Amino acid sequence: MKKYECDVAVVALGLSGLATAIACAEQGLSVIGFEKMRLAGGAANMGMGPFAVESRLQKKKQLTLTREQAFMHHMEYAHYAVDAHLVHDIFWKSADTIDWLMDMGVEFEVAPYFPKAQWTAHNVIPEGGGRPGPRGAGTMCKRMTERAEQMGVQMVFETPVKKIIMENGRAVGILATGPDGEEVECRSKFVAICTGGAGDNEELTLELTGVVPEALEQFNLVPGIKGDGLKMAWEAGAARVPVHPELGVGVHDNFNHWNLEAAFRSKPELTVNKDGYRFINEEMSEMGSFFGNAVYRQPDHICFEIVDTKRIKDRIKYGPEVIDEVHGDDFYEHFFEEAERSLEEEDFSKFFWKADTIEELAEKAGIDKDGLVETVNNWNDYCEHGRDLELCRTRYMNPISTPPFYCMKMVLQSLNGIACGGVKTNHKLQCLTEDDEIIPGLYACGVDACNIYGDTYDFYLPGLNMGFALNSGRLAAEYMAEELNNF
Ligand SMILES: Cc1cc2nc3c(=O)[nH]c(=O)nc-3n(C[C@H](O)[C@H](O)[C@H](O)COP(=O)(O)OP(=O)(O)OC[C@H]3O[C@@H](n4cnc5c(N)ncnc54)[C@H](O)[C@@H]3O)c2cc1C
Secondary structure (H helix, E strand, C coil), rough: EEEEEEEEEEEEHHHHHHHHHHHHHCCCEEEEEEECCCCCEHHHHHCCCCCCCCCHHHHHHCCCCCHHHHHHHHHHCCCCCCHHHHHHHHHHHHHHHHHHHHCCCEEEEEEEECCCCCCCCCEEEECCCCCCCCCCCCHHHHHHHHHHCCCCCEEEEEEEEEEEECCEEEEEEEEEECCCCCCCEEEEEEEEEECCCCCCCHHHHHHCCCHHHHHEECCCCCCCCHHHHHHHHCCCCCCCCCCCCCCCECCCCCHHHHHHHHCCCCCCCCCCCCCCCCCCCCCHHHHHHHHHHHHHHHHHCEEEEEEEHHHHHHHHHHHHCCCECCCECHHHHHHHHHHHHHHHHCCHCCCEEEEECCCHHHHHHHHHHHHHHHHHHHHHHHHHHHHCCCCCCCCCCCCCCCCEEEEEEEEECCCCCCCCCEECEEECCCCCCCCEEEEEEECCCHHCCCCCCCCCCCCCCCHHHHHHHHHHHHHHHHHHHHHHHCC
16 A cells, blocks of 8 residues: 655645645645546636636726625625625635736636626636637646646645545545555545536436436536545535536537537527427526526426527628627628538437428427417517517517528536535535534535535626635635644
C-alpha cells in the first residue's frame, strides 16, 4: 500500500478541488489532491466562466449590480429555503476570486447569457486570444493547475478515492486506488470532498432528482463524475439533502445542427405542446431552466417550436432579437441551407418538418391538428392587435402566416454538470449529520455541496455554478486553516 500524509486530502481536482487545494496551500497547509482522471478541472474544462458581482471588470464596464441586490434577488429566487450565510459569503468573495484568478494569468470578459440575465458571467478568454465560448474555461483550469504546482500541491492523478477513513467520528484520511491498482492511503487532518455531483451516473441522478427517465432525450454526461463523493460523504455520516435536476431544452443532435439549434434554442418562437396548445410565454424560453421546468410538465415532456418563412427572412435582414453567448449572431444566415440538408436526414427528419399549411405541419409533426390551427389563428390575432390574451407576451410578436412553415420538436435535456447538491453542510462547508452535528474534519465543496438554488438553477446570475465551486473551495480552505490554528 502506498502511504501519504498531509494536512488536507482533497478528493478530486475539478474546479472546486483546485480552488480548495490552491487556497489551502496559500494558507500554509500541506495538500495532496487525488483525482480520478488524468487532467484537473473536471466539468469546468467544458464551460465558459464563473459568476462574480462587483468585480473590477464589472466596475470598468459601469455595471451597477451590487452584492446586496444580487443577494436579495437570489434569496427571493430560492424562496429563502437555502443557507443565507453561505449565499452571502459566496457572493461577497466572488469579486476577490476574479482578482485571484487574474493574478494567475486568467483573462475574462464580462457577459450576461440572455437579455434578462445580469452581467455576472466572467467568461474566460481562451489561451492565445479569441472569443470566449464553450470550453474556454479550460484555460482557467490550466492556469489553476500551474498555480497549484507552484504552491507545492501534490497532485495524484488517475487515483479515484474510494472511502473516507473515519476514526472516532472524525475524518482522518482517504483510501484510493492508484493507476496500477495499488491501494493508496492518505492520512490527513482534513478531507475535502469535491467530486462534482453525479453527472455521469444516470441511475443515481434519476433516483436523486425524481425525474422520470423517459422525459430525457439527452443526458449531458460529464465523464467520470459518478456520484462517488456523495456516496462517500453519506457513508461517513453526512445527511442527504434533496438534489434538484437542471433541465434544459434544446435541439436533437445539436452539435451537428448548430444553426438550427441557435435559431430555436432559447428563442422566442411560437411554442406548443403535442395537443397544439401554448404553455409558456415564449419570451421566457431564454431562461433555459424555466423552459425546462415548463416542458417537463407537458404530455410526453416535449414541445414544438414553429416559425414561418417571413420571420426567418426578416431575421436575416434585421438580425436576431436574441443573441446568446454560445451561438454567436450569424446563424439565421445559414438557416435555409441547414434546414434543407437536415430535412433529408433520416434521423433528424423525426424532429424537424416543413409544410405549406399548418394542417400539414401538424400532421407531419404529430401535433393535434385542431389544437394547432386554433392556436395559430389565436396567435396571429394577438400579433395583429399587439396583445397576447393568453400568456401575456409583449415582445417579438410575429404572425405565422408566410409558408413554408417550419416546426422543430424540442427535447428535454439534463444538464447534469449542473444538477446540484446532495451533501448537507453549514456555511463553513463542514459536513453535517441529520441532526446538524458537524462531522469533524470533513468538508464538501462545489457541486456536491451546492444546495443554494432551491428547486431551479439561477440562470439570472450566470456563472453561479463555477462561482460556487471556486468560492466554496476558497472559503473551506480559510476555515480549515482557522481550525488548524486551534488544533
Ligand atoms: C458542458 C458544461 C458547461 C458548463 N458551463 C458552465 C459555465 O459556463 N459556467 C458555470 O458557472 N458553470 C458551468 N458548468 C458547470 C460547472 O462546470 C460545474 O458546476 C463545476 O465545474 C463544478 O465544480 P466541481 O469541482 O464541483 O466539479 P468538477 O469541476 O466537475 O470536478 C469534479 C472532479 O471530480 C473528479 N472525481 C469524481 N469522482 C472522483 C473520485 N472518486 N476520486 C477522485 N476524483 C474524482 C472528476 O474526475 C472531476 O475532475 C458547465 C458544466 C458543463 C457540463
